Amino acid sequence: MKNIMLINGHQAVISYDPDIGMFRGEFLDLNGGADFYAADVAGLQREGQLSLSVYLQECTRRGIEPRKNFSGKFLLRVAPEIHETAAIAAAACGESLNQWVSDAIMKQARDAAGLSHAK
Template identity: 35%
Template structure:
C-alpha cells in the first residue's frame, strides 16, 4: 500500500485525525500552505486534486511561480565518523564528496532501489555463516523512521542475496 498521492507533479501524504474524524493532508514541496480534508476516505484523492488545481489557478491569477524552487544545495547531518569515512573514500576514488552524495541519492531514488538485489559479501564476512543456507533479518541503522523496513537476506555458498523487502 502506498500512502502518497500524486497529481500534476505535486504530492501529498494524507493522514487521519481520530479526534476530528477527518482525513487531511497538505501539498508537499511548496512554500505555501495548501491543505485539504474530507470525512470520506473515498473522496480524499478528489480533494487533493481540487487543492492542486485551486493552488495552480491562484498562482496564475496573482502571477506567482507555483512550485518551490530548489537551489541544489542542502545540509546533510551525519555522524563525524561517517563524514570522515566518506571524505577519505571520496579522496581515494578521486571524486568530490558532493558527487558521492549525489550518486547515493540518484541510486536511492531509482526504481531499482526497491527491487530485489544481490549483494556479494567479502569472504571473511561470508564465513560468519556456516550453514549452507540461512536467513538473516536486519533493520537499517536509522530505525527511527525506517523501523518497518526489514530486509530478508539469504546466504547461499558465500553469496548474500536479498529475497524481498517488507
C-alpha cells in the same frame, strides 16, 4: 508508493491525523499551503484536486509562481565519525563526497517514494 499520492502531476504526502480521524494530504512542491483532508482515498483524490485547482487559480490571479524552486544546495550537519566514514566510502567508490552523498540521498528518496532505482 509509500504515503505519496500523485494528483494532476503533483506529489502529495499523505498522513493520518488521529485527532480528527482523517487523512491529510500536503503538496510539498508548492510555494504555499495547499493541503487537504478526507476520510478515504477517493475523498483524498477529490479534495486534493480541488485544493490544487484553487491554489493554482489564485497563483495565476496574483502572478505568483506556484512551484517551489530548489537550488540544489543545502547544509548537512553530521557527526565527525559519519563524515569520515562517508569520505572514505566515497573515495573507495572513486567518487567525490558530494556525488556519493547525492547518490545515497537519491536512493533513499526513491525507496521512500516507492520509485524505481533507475538514474
